[in-house]
Amino acid sequence: MSAIVVFDIDGVIRDVGNSYRRALADTVAKFTNEAYRPTAIDIDTLKNEGIWNNDWEASQELIYRYFESQGQTRSQLNLDYGTIVAYFQTKYRGTDPVNWNGYICDEPILASLEYFESLTAANIPWGFFSGATRGSASYILERRLGLTAPVLVAMEDAPGKPDPHGLFMAVAKLGLEYEQTDGLPIVYVGDTVADMHTVINARKQQPHRQAIAVGVLPPHILDRAAQIDSYRQNLIQAGASVVIDRVLELTPELIASIQGTGIEPV
Template structure:
């Protein structure tokens, strides 16, 4: 690797993989199931909830949507948090713990990033890692089995508090700094308000370092130009220094330009 210029850390859902037909579908299935078929949230409903910046955990997001619909409709829906998690996981992952036996929506997720892209980033002086609210098993499934990464640096749900708490971001940076000089600018690429809030929180806590949020437009918002523009504006208002329609447009050259523009 040439002299490194920055660290690139990636969220996974909506950035590395398209979860429109998997995680988001599992949320809708779960809410519909626990509201006895009375309510199935739309993609817009899910985006509105996510825009609040505190519902990065999809199990808790499902629980919150069930709760809100119950309050709005005057119904007292049953189903505790553990039951919600179990049902969600059966839809998303399938039954069982062994990834080789998974049959759920996870097996159908389109991949948005290649190993070659990460290699080119490294050649351009930008080492990379991953910080995600996904479970470690789910994240490794896409990184190792689908993309083919041998030993990715990953901080997952089990390792750190949920976003927008920046603890997991700091942990990821610490892993990267085992092989690069300390203090390099950090870019965090994510697709939600919580992701941008995470980088904003890091900047507030450690202003002596450069922290840059890069918004990535998830595939489901790119089917409508107006919706795409509104979504991008929301990411910018939440702290994104740059918004891109595809993560692989965040090249080493683009990162160098962004660093110059924000110096």
């Protein structure tokens, strides 16, 4: 085995530009009385702060910031987080709690069953650590992608990124399925600054273990050529050892070639 590879899901395994991000924009528009609808650039700017991995919290934060720009203070607002979350979910999952009919149903898949089979064939343990809910993540991984009970650490299982606890949990679960994984380098694959910071924090907490951050450009950035370079640099500055355009580019050969990078604790 050359490494353990753990993947983020949103922006890496599935395109959330017209689902999570659309639901986020819808939610902000709803709770600002349609006065403000954040653009994709607005959302990227917020997420580049490195602490807004949770889109429910990101929605609330953008609502707060809009009203602050209008001269109101947070203490003056009567925002209810649960109401914000509930509205967001009606857009993302839909209005039917059993047979989902929201934006999630149309998310383009960015990986393939064959890709993960190729990692298995190369004797590379792999799993997922995502800020998505377990229901949403399992829907994509199992129902849409066709994986069978993959190792998954979701929102309900661990603190949000950039806390590395969920990454360590995924690695520990993979250690139960594969022999001789102790001491293998950990490769975490994500598309945001928070994902890269997760690896930086993992090195701080376990400096004896090599942890490598691999950045992936999300589809909404690939569609905006003028922003590709700046987004790539943001990921590198946040800790990425390499940044690829698509997750399928992370082949067993590339995984082997990035060994020896990202070793030093920060």
